[in-house]
Amino acid sequence: VTRSLSQNSSQxxxxxxxVAFDIDGVILLGHxxxxxxxxxxxxxxxxxxxxxxxxxxLTNGGGFPESRRAAELSEILGINILPSQVIQGHSPFKQLxxxxxxxxxxxxxxxxxxxxxxxxxxxxxxxxxxxSSYFDGIDPLxxxxxxxxxxxxxxxxxERGDVVSKRVQAAFVLSDPVxxxxxxxxxxxxxxxxxxxxxxxxxxxxxxFANDDLxxxxxxxxxxxxxxxxxxxxxxxxxxxxxxxxxxxxYGKPNPLVFKNAEKVLGSLxxxxxxxxxxxxxxxxxxxxxxxxKVDIRGAQQAGAPWFSILTRTGVFKGKQNHQEFPADVxxxxxxxxxxxxxxxxx
Ligand code: G3P
Ligand code: MG
Numbered sequence: 045v046t047r048s049l050s051q052n053s054s055q056x057x058x059x060x061x062x063v064a065f066d067i068d069g070v071i072l073l074g075h076x077x078x079x080x081x082x083x084x085x086x087x088x089x090x091x092x093x094x095x096x097x098x099x100x101x102l103t104n105g106g107g108f109p110e111s112r113r114a115a116e117l118s119e120i121l122g123i124n125i126l127p128s129q130v131i132q133g134h135s136p137f138k139q140l141x142x143x144x145x146x147x148x149x150x151x152x153x154x155x156x157x158x159x160x161x162x163x164x165x166x167x168x169x170x171x172x173x174x175x176s177s178y179f180d181g182i183d184p185l186x187x188x189x190x191x192x193x194x195x196x197x198x199x200x201x202x203e204r205g206d207v208v209s210k211r212v213q214a215a216f217v218l219s220d221p222v223x224x225x226x227x228x229x230x231x232x233x234x235x236x237x238x239x240x241x242x243x244x245x246x247x248x249x250x251x252x253f254a255n256d257d258l259x260x261x262x263x264x265x266x267x268x269x270x271x272x273x274x275x276x277x278x279x280x281x282x283x284x285x286x287x288x289x290x291x292x293x294x295y296g297k298p299n300p301l302v303f304k305n306a307e308k309v310l311g312s313l314x315x316x317x318x319x320x321x322x323x324x325x326x327x328x329x330x331x332x333x334x335x336x337x338k339v340d341i342r343g344a345q346q347a348g349a350p351w352f353s354i355l356t357r358t359g360v361f362k363g364k365q366n367h368q369e370f371p372a373d374v375x376x377x378x379x380x381x382x383x384x385x386x387x388x389x390x391x
Pocket of ligand 2: 067069
């Protein structure tokens with residue numbers, strides 16, 4: 045199966061539109077396709093399996109390298125998805141590598157957050173799971189957490205002294221944290237001691253969050269708490285135990301920079317044969333298909349032209365009419381209807 049954009053079409057025939065699909069609540073619920081997503085996406089390929097319409101996944105989720113997420117999505121959806129088509133909440137962390145390349149940093153969240161950071165080029169990174177394991181007694185609840193019995197860091201241990209005396213310069217929250225109580229405890233320790241848990245107070249290291257989603261839709265009738273819920277819990281506690289309020293940076297939709305970057309990535313899918321620094325911005329329309337009015341629709345609106353927003357009813361939004369505060373350009377039931385609308389509008 046050819047994985048590049050269909051070469052059959054001449055330059056002039058190439059589409060002047062592209063699509064960004066949210067994942068949770070639009071394409072998947074948990075790991076299960078929703079809204080006819082496999083059928084909808086197949087329409088964006090030609091009969092030989094080559095991409096006809098440039099599209100990306102623009103998700104605030106994450107926890108695994110883009111290559112692994114692309115493989116997993118390909119498997120679930122039955123199509124060939126390129127790693128470059130997967131833009132996750134933490135993808136912009138790549139741009140911070142110059143600043144922290146050799147600095148000691150910790151990575152927080154479900155999945156393989158340290159592997160993601162290593163793939164981005166960070167040379168001195170530990171997951172918070174592994175980092176915490178070097179500090180005896182840092183989480184007094186550990187003996188009651190049966191699930192922590194699994195092996196951490198592939199069983200290869202660094203010298204304890206090398207870790208506990210190394211100053212953490214930054215914490216990166218890549219995906220939803222699993223063990224909130226341990227992570228809040230350890231992050232408070234890191235943040236209030238200038239990166240040396242158990243020691244004196246110090247200047248707060250940097251902390252970055254991959255998104256600021258309060259709630260998102262997974263495989264349960266009502267929304268689930270997301271990364272912003274964790275951030276609020278951490279911040280509330282930190283601000284009570286420390287004299288200066290928590291300073292942090294959040295990435296992800298609805299930040300317009302995320303949409304600018306998606307536009308660039310879509311452009312490079314369209315012009316795969318040209319060097320990436322010279323990609324003409326020639327999309328007439330870019331469609332954002334999302335389920336969360338405050339995040340996906342608001343983001344597309346703030347990004348402005350050429351973005352056009354389509355809201356589905358398979359996720360966070362379940363209303364009959366349009367959303368009051370952040371109305372989409374179009375509301376449909378499912379992603380399949382969204383693709384149908386786009387293809388009809390463009391033909
Ligand atoms: O944890 C994932 C969630 O915050 C949102 O994912 O795909 O709806 O942007 P998505
Ligand atoms: Mg969503």
